[in-house]
Amino acid sequence: MSGLQSAANIPELRKRIIFTLLMLAVYRMGVQIPTPGINGEALASFFEQNASTLFGMFNMFSGGALENFSIFALGIMPYISASIIIQLLTVVIPQLETMKKEGEAGRRKITQYTRYGTVALSIIQGTFIAVGLEGMAGPGGEAIVLDPGIQFKLMTMLTLTSGTAFIMWLGEQMTERGIGNGISLIIFAGIVARGPAAIINSIQLVKAGEIAIFFVPFLVIFMLGVVATIVFFETSQRRIPIQYAKRVVGRKVYGGQSSHLPLKINVAGVIPPIFASSIMMFPATIGSFIQIDWVQRASAALSPGTVWYYVIFVAMVVFFCFFYTAIQFKPDDVAENLKKNGGFIPGIRPGRRTAEFIDKVLTRITVVGAIYLSVICVLPTVLISQFNIPFYFGGTALLIVVGVGIDTISQIESHLVMRNYEGFMKQGRIKGRS
Known part of the structure; x- marks a missing residue:
């Protein structure tokens, strides 16, 4: 609480936090405006029946905007996809790699x-x-699109594109004038906004007797343990000692x-589970549209809860x-x-030997990181499918x-420390992921 009070005492930091909260409020208001x-x-x-497909995943990242089909239905996923594509192209296209080093x-230029x-x-x-919605129907056969045609397609395309462009602008403004990474905070807000509904749903399941009440403390302890594990691994580092040789320039050393x-x-952060989840949800998505026997069998074999799903997902x-x-x-x-x-x-020759040593260390810690990501992403899925536990904040x-x-907390701490205030932690400091 003293750390929060110190943050409120710094005018610049206070303005940044208030600006960030206002921009997130604007985003959540837009989620409620339907197309x-x-x-x-x-x-x-329809979304209730297809929660385990790609639609459910995109709906989670958009904070329920896709389920409501609001003006922000696409969310920030196109921006994330474009960023990943540009990063991959920098490896293939030498001009982009040169531009990145400028x-x-x-x-x-890369941002543009x-x-x-x-x-x-x-x-x-x-x-x-827009084209897909015209061919969809609700569980009772009712049409999802009220007035299909070229006008609906054009209006939907323009609305969704404008909504994503606006969210992208919001994220950039939050990064520049607020606190934290704006794009990440938008995804964060979308996921957390669905938390209260999930808690209420869990309480109703306990009241209905579908979840034993003595199992609730175990669930809470398990969630706290998972959070603590993520914090530990996300802030863990392998520090390679570096020594700088003395150089004499004029009279200075x-x-x-x-x-x-x-x-x-x-x-790699959260990119591997996002990619893996997207690919693994394709069979279930295809199976919900194509009613062919072998397609349905393949979709069932690769659905969450099966052995093949876990094996391929971890790989x-x-x-x-x-x-x-x-x-x-x-x-x-x-x-x-x-x-x-x-x-x-120390002990390693500069140049090629140093690169080989760093690559060897990086390979070893990446093995540990991959195991950590696999366990964190698979465990909640196992609990949900095998024990019918409503573990809302699962995996990715x-x-x-x-x-x-x-x-975000590490950035607030850096502002406090720069102005001779104590951070949120009395002993030690929170290390950011970057």
């Missing part, structure tokens, strides 16, 4: 390309959603100091952990920068909520 021409009750019934000017990609993906997704190179246990999480870490972290570039600045790892959602919370 015209939709039968809301029929669409809600500093602030290059980052602005990301915005263009977001709008293009929103147009494509909005068009496909530079270097000669010790430092360290921090390597995160989970370099894909491990693969994407190594793949995305290889894209994000370049041992050769780090070794080259250390060599240019007169830095070296819980990783995002806790990770964004750590980042």
Whole structure:
């Protein structure tokens, strides 16, 4: 509480926090504004039946906007997809890689390309959603689209694209003028906003006798344990000692100091479970539309709760952990920068030997990070499917909520420490994920 009071005493930090809260309020207001021409009750019934498909996942990240088919129905997912595509292209296209190394000017250009990609993906997704909605029907056979036709398609595409562009602008404004990462906070708000409804649903299940009341304390302890595990791994680092050689320039001596190179246990963040979840939900999504015998059998075999689902899901999480870490972290570039600045790892020769050592250490901690991500994402799914436990913040959602919370608190702490205030923790400091 003293940390919160200190944050309120700093005018700049107070303005940033208030601005962030206002922007999140604007976002949540937009989630409640429906797109015209939709039968809301029929669409809600459809999403209730397809909660375990891709629709359920996108609805979770949009904070229920897709279920309501609001003007923010696409959420921020097109922006995330465009960002990932641009990052992957920097490995393939040398011009983008050069641009990435040009500093602030290059980052602005890449951000501009990301915005263009977001709008293009929103147009494509909005068009496909509009066409798909016209062919859908509720559980009772009622039409979801009240007045299908070219006008509905065009209006829906423009509305959804404009909504995503507005959310993207909100996120950038929050990052620049608020506190924390705006895009991450929007996803965070969307997931957390559904928490109260999930708690009420759990209470109703206890009252109805579907969940034994003596099991509730175990569920609470388990959730706290999962959160503590995520906090531990997300803030854990493998620190490689770095020594800088002394350099004499004129009458001044530079270097000669010790430092360290921090390597995160989970370099890839939440990208591997997001990719793996999206791919693993495709069979269930296809099975909900195609009523063919072998398609239905394949969809059932790869549904959450089956052995094949867990095996393939864990394999894909491990693969994407190594793949995305290889894209994000370049041992050769780090070794080259250390060599240019007169830095070296004690006992390791600069250059190629240093790059090999860093790559070896990174591979080992990535194995630990992949196991950690797999356990965190699979355990809630096992509880839900095998024991009928309503573990709402499961897997990827819980990783995002806790990770964004750590980042935001660490940024607030840095503002407090810069102004000689104590942070939220009396002893030690909260380490951010970046």
